[in-house]
Amino acid sequence: MSRIIKFAKAGGPEVLEFIETPVPAPGPHEVRIRVKAIGINRAESMWRNDEYVGRVTFPAGLGYEAAGIVDAVGEAVANVAVGDVVSTIPAFSFYQYYTYGEVVLVPDHAVVKHPATLSFVEAASIWMMFITAYGALIVDAQVKPGDFVIIPAASSSVGLAAIQIANHAGAIPIALTRTSVKKQRLHEAGAPHVIATREQDMVAEVMRITNGDGARIAFDPVGGNDFPKLVSALANLGTIYIYGALNEGATPLPVLEMILKMPTVKGYSLRRVMGDGAHRAEAVNYVVKGLASGALKPVIDRIFTFDEMVDVHRYLESGDQFGKIVVTV
Template structure:
């Protein structure tokens, strides 16, 4: 049997429950993963609360788009993967059916990559969503190059921290934006070349100061909402803005006359593309090996405490990823 987190109605963390289900055999082209740990992501909260843009069928819906574990069984026609191999899930597009909040799950063999050597299990559980999103937005979409000034909003979050580290690995110059001055030292320690705290600084003026008056070459907007107007003004003419987040639920005015290249980015755009996933995995492995990429872990919970993990997530005070061990 496998312990699985399910919910029968939308609502707060308390709607989740841990139940036992039979362990499913992998089908053609699939592998079964014995999950060791998974991370809590904003999409999980949206699915559970009923605010996800995708339909979540009830009852008995599952959660989880990120995790790490050991290949436990291999289905027919699977090659190149062996039982006992440690892997990371790269995409769970049907998370409401076989999400990673469980002791076991089955996924297509194309949806796993080898776990980078040197990562702790909890780090491996927390690395893919944030780093693949940041890499996809900055490298694949925006074409980030050495020397680029890269403005990163929500920099203290998982994707923001990943973006700072990835910019440094490329040789770009990450400028972090946070709402709280108290987070300045932490973000400098995390690799930001400069930090702009919006509780006492003007974003546009500060970016001009940090870029010699030219503005940011690339803006990674992980917040959206009305504040994006300042980000547009802070970018240099001809720069690039990538909208890859949704933390501010308020409408985002469309910058009609901005001299920018504008992209909207969602991670599934690349994590379902085997060619790009191969590049992502190679970049990730190199970064981990060199010590340039390392996820920050805020707190670790046990599976039976998954409700508390979501309550902790919803407080919004975490500095790093929240991980649950299965």
């Protein structure tokens, strides 16, 4: 027997339940992992609240990221073997698989042997943050040296990954944060420019930084009423990637300014790079090389234990973190 976490109705962190269940046998192309660490993502809070992409089917599991040791493999699994130290990439649906558990099943295409230099905690933190930013900035936007990239919610794990990836490409990140509290830490994390949006005129600051040209790219997980300001801060023909909805209100479009600047507004999800094997392999290779070179580094905010998962979700929703929340099992 082992414990997993599920929820039988939508709601706050208190709906999460620990359930004793028989250890499952892996089916064809499935890998069973004895979990050592779990990476926590905002998507899991949205799924728990039934506010994610697609409606929840109850009872439901959660979790995209885990690191641990393979203790069984199904028929036709060739990429890993029993005893391998592995982690999971976010390349599956919550309808089918989850990682909040002591022992979990995942599809073999979502299992990788992470670099031996990483601890279980670090390995559980890297894939969602780096692959999300990589797919938008490198694969789709093809950022190049000298490009300005606006990064709202910059102290989130994906925001910090976007700073690192923009720097690695020779681009110039402009980190956005609500107040000055995290400004120094964002500078230390690699952002040459940091704007506290509640204390400064974001558009004026971006225009000052870019000598009046505006930024070529904005990588936005927020949306909401401030979205028109991102359009104002863009260069002509710039692009905004919107990949989250941290602001739950409506997201207005400034139609006249969009006619003037002719920006592209693109919805973005991990399907951009997780949708086929070749793209997945390229994404993993990019992250592994970046970690090896030191250009990419996991940023861990706080470590909890598996028994504290309800408190983990409360902390996740506080928005106080700087980097990745990880749970040890």
